[in-house]
Amino acid sequence: KNEVEQSPQNLTAQEGEFITINCSYSVGISALHWLQQHPGGGIVSLFMLSSGKKKHGRLIATINIQEKHSSLHITASHPRDSAVYICAVRLVGGSQGNLIFGKGTKLSVKP
Amino acid sequence: DTGVSQDPRHKITKRGQNVTFRCDPISEHNRLYWYRQTLGQGPEFLTYFQNEAQLEKSRLLSDRFSAERPKGSFSTLEIQRTEQGDSAMYLCASSKGTSGGTDTQYFGPGTRLTVL
Numbered sequence: 001k002n003e004v005e006q007s008p009q010n011l012t013a014q015e016g017e018f019i020t021i022n023c024s025y026s027v028g029i030s031a032l033h034w035l036q037q038h039p040g041g042g043i044v045s046l047f048m049l050s051s052g053k054k055k056h057g058r059l060i061a062t063i064n065i066q067e068k069h070s071s072l073h074i075t076a077s078h079p080r081d082s083a084v085y086i087c088a089v090r091l092v093g094g095s096q097g098n099l100i101f102g103k104g105t106k107l108s109v110k111p
Numbered sequence: 112d113t114g115v116s117q118d119p120r121h122k123i124t125k126r127g128q129n130v131t132f133r134c135d136p137i138s139e140h141n142r143l144y145w146y147r148q149t150l151g152q153g154p155e156f157l158t159y160f161q162n163e164a165q166l167e168k169s170r171l172l173s174d175r176f177s178a179e180r181p182k183g184s185f186s187t188l189e190i191q192r193t194e195q196g197d198s199a200m201y202l203c204a205s206s207k208g209t210s211g212g213t214d215t216q217y218f219g220p221g222t223r224l225t226v227l
Contacts, residue, residue, distance in 0.1 A: 004153075035218075043154075043202065043218035086153050098167060099216070101153030 003027050006087050006102040013109050019074040021105045023087030026068065033099065034061050034072045035086040043086070046072070077109045115219035117203050123225045124193055131189045132222045136205030143186050144216060145178055146202040147171065154202055160186060161208065193226045200224075 007022045023032070034046040047054050047061040049070065054061050058077075063070040074081055084104040091100065116135045124130050136143045141162050146154035157176070158168045162183035172178075175193075180186040190197055200223050204216040 033216075040220070042220045043204075045215050045217065048215055088153070098156045098159070098169075099154075101155070103151070103153045 002102070003100050004087055004089055004102040006085075006105050008105060009103070010106045011108070013077050013107070015078060015109055015111050017077050017109075019077050019081075019107065019109075021072045021085050021087075021107070023070045023072070023102055024068060025070075025087075025089050025100075027089070027100075028092040029068075029089040030092050031090045032063055032070050033088040033090075034070070035088060037084040037086055037104065039083075046085075074107075079109045079111050082108050115203055115205050115217050117201075117219040117222050119222055120220060121223045121225075123227065125227050126193055126195060128193055129189065129191045130193055130224065131187055132201055132203075132224075133185060133187050134203030134205075134219060135185045136203070137217055138184075140205035140207055140217070141183065142206045142208045142214070142216075143180055144204040144206075145186070145188050146204065148200045148202060148221070149198075157188075190224075193224075195226045198224055198226045 003026050005024045013019050032049050035043050036046050037043045049061055049063045058075045060073040084106050086104040087102040088099040118133045122130055144159040145157040147157055148154040156169050157172050158178050160180040163180050175191045178188045200221045202221045203219040206214045206216045
């Protein structure tokens with residue numbers, strides 16, 4: 001079993017829909033990252049969370065440490081949001097460099 | 112452009128050949144990371160540097176892999192005697208090195224390696 005699990009693996013939405021991507025982890029963490037990867041490989045860091053909730057534009061990320069679960073929400077989705085969204089965690093007491101990644105959720109937003 | 116850059120972006124090589132990739136981090140970042148990503152999977156950690164010191168290596172980094180960051184700026188990742196299983200996207204990232212779990216990594220575009 002992977003230490004970081006994401007769901008769904010693939011998600012197709014219509015433009016304007018509210019989107020939720022989930023991440024569950026089975027280990028103690030010091031931080032959780034949400035990353036966006038576009039076709040061709042470029043990865044952009046969206047959020048880093050250790051508790052609570054963060055918002056940036058149409059993106060909202062939440063984390064529940066007790067339940068070991070995080071969600072990434074996209075409001076008023078747009079075709080340009082189409083990408084792979086990756087959850088990654090840093091273990092408690094773990095190396096500063098060593099992130100453990102989920103397999104990603106491939107989002108496709110249709111116009 | 113002041114982001115993380117990687118060179119080359121694509122590399123096709125024959126099995127058994129050696130390849131070397133370069134990563135130039137954001138200039139004020141003292142941490143540099145290498146990851147490998149195969150198709151349909153998330154990235155996997157390979158190694159990271161704090162300045163010129165290589166602080167951690169994954170068990171994925173076999174004897175055929177070596178990484179250096181000689182002056183604490185750019186880094187190279189060399190794969191000797193490439194195998195078809197080495198085909199992947201090799202990603203580099205850098206960060207300032209802040210403590211307390213607040214360190215954000217910035218990723219480069221990656222080098223896609225294809226071993227024939």
